[in-house]
Each structure stands twice: as structure tokens, then as C-alpha cells.
Amino acid sequence: MAKPSFAVIGLGRFGRALVEELMKLEAEVLVIDKDYEKIEKIGKALTNTVCLDSTDVEALREVGISNYDKVVVATGMDVDSSILTTLILKDLGVKEVYVKIQSEYHAKVVEKLGVDHEHLIWPERSTGIRLAKILVSNSFLDYFELDDDYSFITLKATDKVIGKNLLELDVRRNFNVNIVAIRRNDKIIIPSSETPFIEGDELLFVGHNDNSKKFSKWLNGRKIKLS
Numbered sequence: 001m002a003k004p005s006f007a008v009i010g011l012g013r014f015g016r017a018l019v020e021e022l023m024k025l026e027a028e029v030l031v032i033d034k035d036y037e038k039i040e041k042i043g044k045a046l047t048n049t050v051c052l053d054s055t056d057v058e059a060l061r062e063v064g065i066s067n068y069d070k071v072v073v074a075t076g077m078d079v080d081s082s083i084l085t086t087l088i089l090k091d092l093g094v095k096e097v098y099v100k101i102q103s104e105y106h107a108k109v110v111e112k113l114g115v116d117h118e119h120l121i122w123p124e125r126s127t128g129i130r131l132a133k134i135l136v137s138n139s140f141l142d143y144f145e146l147d148d149d150y151s152f153i154t155l156k157a158t159d160k161v162i163g164k165n166l167l168e169l170d171v172r173r174n175f176n177v178n179i180v181a182i183r184r185n186d187k188i189i190i191p192s193s194e195t196p197f198i199e200g201d202e203l204l205f206v207g208h209n210d211n212s213k214k215f216s217k218w219l220n221g222r223k224i225k226l227s
């Protein structure tokens with residue numbers, strides 16, 4: 001299967017980080033910004049850069065934007081520009097448009113233009129929510145919401161699990177959560193049912209939020225009635 005091709009419009013901090021990571025992952029990426037300096041700065045490592053205003057339909061048509069599989073609109077604070085760019089991309093037939101969102105109103109408008117809800121990107125909001133969960137839990141090392149009910153969480157191994165393995169702990173039956181990996185000395189390992197946990201391990205697991213909370217409490221020494 002051919003590799004998907006990407007275009008990123010707008011080289012603010014978000015757009016730049018996105019482009020740099022895509023380059024690291026050896027993806028084909030077209031980079032667009034109306035500010036020549038921004039293009040020059042990133043352009044040294046790239047061949048596919050264009051300086052144009054994305055609200056100019058002809059300019060976007062000329063670079064063949066509709067040939068790109070996924071286009072990210074990251075034009076920053078200029079919401080009008082983002083909305084107009086999105087409208088043009090949809091008109092030109094770009095199937096997968098992702099938009100960096102500034103406000104609820106912005107989100108509503110781009111959804112009306114046909115952008116999927118999952119393709120709305122709220123970097124500040126997502127980071128804020130994630131940090132709040134980590135701070136309040138007092139034990140989560142990391143947290144990703146999978147949907148309203150399920151999350152992917154990282155917890156530090158405690159005496160409750162150190163020296164024991166998945167078979168002995170039977171976490172799945174006791175808490176209905178799934179430990180899918182261990183981060184040990186900065187490396188990810190997939191535990192077998194007989195891999196014992198050691199001091200310093202971080203447990204990466206998936207579960208329903210209610211069950212994850214229960215597991216986290218137990219792991220950190222609170223009394224929990226097991227079924």
C-alpha cells in the first residue's frame with residue numbers, strides 16, 4: 001500500500017512540531033506558510049515547502065493540494081483564515097482535513113464545513129485535561145483518554161506488585177483492567193504472564209475509568225474489597 005502523503009498549513013509552534021515529527025517518521029510532507037521567513041527556517045531540511053496564502057484557492061489548486069491524503073490546517077489565531085482555508089480544502093475535494101481549533105465557535109463552523117469531529121485538534125485543551133487528571137489522581141504518571149469511559153494510564157509499581165507476576169496478581173479478574181506493557185529503564189517490555197514486576201517499573205494499562213480508579217487505589221495501599 002502506498003504511504004499516505006501529508007500537507008501542513010501554518011508553521012506556528014504546533015505546525016512546526018508536527019512537521020518535524022513527520023519528517024523524523026520519514027513521511028512525505030508538503031509545508032505551507034504565507035510567511036517566507038518561517039518557510040526559510042524549516043526549509044533547510046525539506047524540499048517540499050511552498051510560500052503561499054492558503055485563503056487563495058488558485059494557489060492551493062496549483063500546488064495540487066487535493067492530491068494529499070491528509071491536510072492539517074494549523075494557521076493559528078487567525079480563525080477567519082482557518083475557516084476559509086478549510087472551506088477551500090473541502091471544495092477542492094481533500095478528504096481528510098484536520099484543523100487546529102481556537103474556540104468553540106471555530107469548532108462548530110469547521111464541523112459544519114464537513115470536518116470530522118475526531119479531526120478537530122485542541123492542543124491546549126487536551127493537554128490541560130490530561131494534566132488535571134494526573135494532578136488530581138496523585139498517582140498517575142501519565143493519562144490518555146480513549147473515550148468518555150475508558151483510559152490508558154501509567155502507574156508506578158508498588159510493593160503490592162513488586163516480585164509478583166500477572167498470573168499471581170490476576171489483575172484482569174480482580175480489577176477488570178489490562179496491563180499491556182511495562183516501562184523498565186526507559187524501555188517498553190510486553191510482560192508475559194510470568195514476568196515478575198521489579199522496583200522502578202511503570203505499569204501501562206487500559207481499563208474502564210471506575211476499574212482503573214479501583215486498581216490505582218489498591219496499588220497505592222488503600223483497602224479495596226475484591227470480588
Ligand code: ATP
Pocket residue numbers: 009010011012013014015032033034035038052053054055074075076077078081
Ligand atoms: P501555535 O501555538 O501553533 O504557535 P499560534 O496561534 O501561535 O499557534 P502562529 O504563531 O500565529 O500560531 O502561527 C500560525 C502560522 O500560520 C504562522 O506562521 C502564519 O504565518 C501562518 N498562517 C496564518 N494564516 C495563514 C494563511 N492564510 N496561509 C498560510 N499561512 C498562514
